[in-house]
Amino acid sequence: MTIKGKAYIAGIYEHPTRHAPDKSTAQLHAEVAKGALEDAGLTSKDVDGYFCAGDAPGGLWPMVDYLGLKPRHVDSTETGGCSYIIHLGHAAEAIAAGKCSIALVTLAGKPRTGPMPPRAAGAEADFEAAYGATTHNAYGMCAMRHMHDYGTTSEQLAWIKVAASHHAQYNPHAMLKDVVTVEDVLNSPMISDPLHRMDCCVVTDGGGALIVTTPEIAKSLKKPLVRLIGHGEAMKGPRGGKDLDLTYSAGVWSGPRAFEEAGVRPSDIKYASIYDSFTITVLMQLEDIGFCEKGKGGKFVADGNLISGVGKLPFNTDGGGLCSNHPVNRGGMTKIIEAVRQLRGEAHPKVQVKNCDLAIAHGTGGLLGVRHAASTAILERV
Amino acid sequence: MTEAKKYPTPQGNPETQPFWDAAKQGKFMIKRCTACGEPHYFPRSICPFCFSDKTVWEESSGEGEIYTFSLMRKSATGPYAIGYVKLKEGPALQTNFVDCDMDKLKIGQKVKVVWKPTDGAPLPFFTPV
Numbered sequence A: 001m002t003i004k005g006k007a008y009i010a011g012i013y014e015h016p017t018r019h020a021p022d023k024s025t026a027q028l029h030a031e032v033a034k035g036a037l038e039d040a041g042l043t044s045k046d047v048d049g050y051f052c053a054g055d056a057p058g059g060l061w062p063m064v065d066y067l068g069l070k071p072r073h074v075d076s077t078e079t080g081g082c083s084y085i086i087h088l089g090h091a092a093e094a095i096a097a098g099k100c101s102i103a104l105v106t107l108a109g110k111p112r113t114g115p116m117p118p119r120a121a122g123a124e125a126d127f128e129a130a131y132g133a134t135t136h137n138a139y140g141m142c143a144m145r146h147m148h149d150y151g152t153t154s155e156q157l158a159w160i161k162v163a164a165s166h167h168a169q170y171n172p173h174a175m176l177k178d179v180v181t182v183e184d185v186l187n188s189p190m191i192s193d194p195l196h197r198m199d200c201c202v203v204t205d206g207g208g209a210l211i212v213t214t215p216e217i218a219k220s221l222k223k224p225l226v227r228l229i230g231h232g233e234a235m236k237g238p239r240g241g242k243d244l245d246l247t248y249s250a251g252v253w254s255g256p257r258a259f260e261e262a263g264v265r266p267s268d269i270k271y272a273s274i275y276d277s278f279t280i281t282v283l284m285q286l287e288d289i290g291f292c293e294k295g296k297g298g299k300f301v302a303d304g305n306l307i308s309g310v311g312k313l314p315f316n317t318d319g320g321g322l323c324s325n326h327p328v329n330r331g332g333m334t335k336i337i338e339a340v341r342q343l344r345g346e347a348h349p350k351v352q353v354k355n356c357d358l359a360i361a362h363g364t365g366g367l368l369g370v371r372h373a374a375s376t377a378i379l380e381r382v
Numbered sequence B: 001m002t003e004a005k006k007y008p009t010p011q012g013n014p015e016t017q018p019f020w021d022a023a024k025q026g027k028f029m030i031k032r033c034t035a036c037g038e039p040h041y042f043p044r045s046i047c048p049f050c051f052s053d054k055t056v057w058e059e060s061s062g063e064g065e066i067y068t069f070s071l072m073r074k075s076a077t078g079p080y081a082i083g084y085v086k087l088k089e090g091p092a093l094q095t096n097f098v099d100c101d102m103d104k105l106k107i108g109q110k111v112k113v114v115w116k117p118t119d120g121a122p123l124p125f126f127t128p129v
């Protein structure tokens, strides 16, 4: 059994807003759903599968009702920022099994307008809550150990932000459009050692949506054909504190699973969307999913290797979470959307990868240094 | 600033209450599985490695070394150093490094447990030896 080639991404939509104090969160979900359906050439009546995560107000019951949907398949898998990459795989499974034929996946929220509600406590709460793990320091702890074990430097991490900024200058919707240098990153204030402010992604309101469908329906629509050919998901945590190693992520499992299913190798990939909550996130993921050897990520990302038209692996050509958009502090959705744009040939001409027929969208969710999930999707233009 | 910090009171539950009762005596407890021999932290009744329910409480030396850390430069309660300690007994655990010059922390540094009060049982933190 495989989902290879059994589901196509027929509709995508990224909300252009980065600050939406005058809209409700449910409204943003509806706007991105409408956008993705219009992109596909479908209507809400066509939707028979619905996927949402922890950002959807109240979860499935109120969202399905609010949007007026009549799904025969639903999934509210919640794994933070990579939820939507997991949803893509689960939608493909459901489509392959005949459980639905047109799946809608939505993400939206307003963390820039106001604080997000806290996550419900897990079994670890009494033993960890007092120590103040945040995104910044949880990723900082990974970076600190990666530097210790492999000699990774702040300069190398900075190159990831530099590459993102080179792409963001062409995105009219990007929150940060200025091209920055390695020195700019190193001179930005230290937030949580060894991560500087410019090692961190932006906080934005907004959202995005996908339409995932059958090969037959996709071929009846007008958009260039983009299909899912490999998918993986995995989770990692301290697991009782045995053999703790923060220098790798669950991507070491999700990546190979996706490549094996797709029957391709990292060296075949023309474009990579890699969730960039922080620069260290990108560096570790590139190692973990196999673009370079473990510990060599610093060397791999340096000197513009991730810049479209300059380096070997163009990444996050929309400017990514580091510069463009990070709706609801969850980067998975926009990773899929930019990968589809690249495969359709709809990326900005300045960053469009030539003959882009194979792309990856990969992300993590949760706290990389504490508990997290990872998911990998390999997409192909037909 | 660390002195002024108010830490949350552990809520406890039937599974973990012995840890907090021992904490009040200044004892830092871990769990060990008598089926597979592996220690773990935080404490569970069922071993996360072999799923045996033959887990027993064991007092830890409270000594270990810094696996990693990060200095949070600004927060509502001031700067703090979060990190992981690898205990002598094996398990690694999340903590804060306190009562020290945070700028001098190093991976591999020897640390030991210290207790900080809450409105209930005290909480374990670590400080350089």
Ligand SMILES: [Zn+2]
Binding pocket: B033, B034, B035, B036, B037, B038, B047, B048, B049, B050, B051, B052
């Ligand atoms: Zn065991």
